[in-house]
Amino acid sequence: MISSAGTCFLSVEVKEHVILMPSYIGQIKKGIFHKLNQRILEYSPDVQGVIVAYSKPVILQSTAAILEDDPQIHFDVKYCACVFQPPVGTVFNAFVNRVGDGYLNCLVCGCFSVIVGENTNYHIFTEGQEIRIKITKLPKLGENVSLTGELYYAEENSKQKKKRKRQKESKEDKNTVNV
Numbered sequence: 099m100i101s102s103a104g105t106c107f108l109s110v111e112v113k114e115h116v117i118l119m120p121s122y123i124g125q126i127k128k129g130i131f132h133k134l135n136q137r138i139l140e141y142s143p144d145v146q147g148v149i150v151a152y153s154k155p156v157i158l159q160s161t162a163a164i165l166e167d168d169p170q171i172h173f174d175v176k177y178c179a180c181v182f183q184p185p186v187g188t189v190f191n192a193f194v195n196r197v198g199d200g201y202l203n204c205l206v207c208g209c210f211s212v213i214v215g216e217n218t219n220y221h222i223f224t225e226g227q228e229i230r231i232k233i234t235k236l237p238k239l240g241e242n243v244s245l246t247g248e249l250y251y252a253e254e255n256s257k258q259k260k261k262r263k264r265q266k267e268s269k270e271d272k273n274t275v276n277v
Contacts, residue, residue: 106184106207111176113158118171126162130155130175139209141237143271147183148210154178182210184233189250195229204231204247212247 122129137149155177163172184190192204192212202214202223212231223229235246 106182106188107150108147108181108183110179110181112145112179113151113176114144116173116175118173120169120171121174122171126157126173127155129171130157130173134175134177136273138271142181144182145179145181147181149179150182151180153175182207183190184236186233186236188233190231190233190247191228192231192247194225194229197221197223197225202229204229206231210245212245214247214249216248252273 114131114246116133118126118129118133122132134152134155138152139148139150141148144176155175158174158176164170165172190206190212195205195211196203197220200215200220202220204214205213206212212233212236214231230250231247232250233245237244
C-alpha cells in the first residue's frame with residue numbers, strides 16, 4: 099500500500115475525562131486547553147495514533163465533580179482531534195535525518211521519526227536524501243513517537259539498482275576463494 103501523508107491523518111471525535119488542579123477554578127477553559135496541549139505529539143492508545151491537533155473542546159456537563167478528599171476538579175470533555183495513524187505496511191517518502199552504524203533515522207511528514215534498522219550498509223545514504231520506507235511497527239503506550247520501518251525498493255530507480263547490484267557482486271567476489 100503506497101500512501102500519501104494525507105491518508106494517514108484522521109479526524110476523530112474524542113470523549114475524555116479531564117482532571118484539573120483547583121488553581122483553574124474560574125479559568126476552566128484555560129485548564130482544559132493546557133491539558134489537551136500536553137497530549138499533542140504523544141501516542142494515545144485511546145485513538146490508536148498520535149494526536150497532532152485538536153479543535154472545538156466542549157465541556158459535557160454544567161457542573162464539575164470534586165471527589166471525596168481530592169481537591170481536583172473532574173470534567174468530561176469532547177473534542178475533535180486530528181490523529182496521525184499510519185497502518186503497518188504504509189509506504190512513505192522520507193528524508194534521512196541521521197546515518198548510523200546499522201540504522202537510519204528518517205523523518206516522515208516533517209516531524210515523525212522512523213528508525214530503519216536492517217543489516218545493510220547505510221553508508222550509501224546521505225543526510226537529507228529522500229528515500230522510500232515502509233512502516234513495520236507502531237509505538238505502544240509510554241513510548242516516544244518513533245515508528246519502525248524498512249527500506250522500500252519497489253520503485254527504485256535504475257541508478258540505485260545498479261549501485262546495489264555492484265555492491266552485492268563485489269561482496270560475492272570477496273567471498274569467492276580461488277583454488
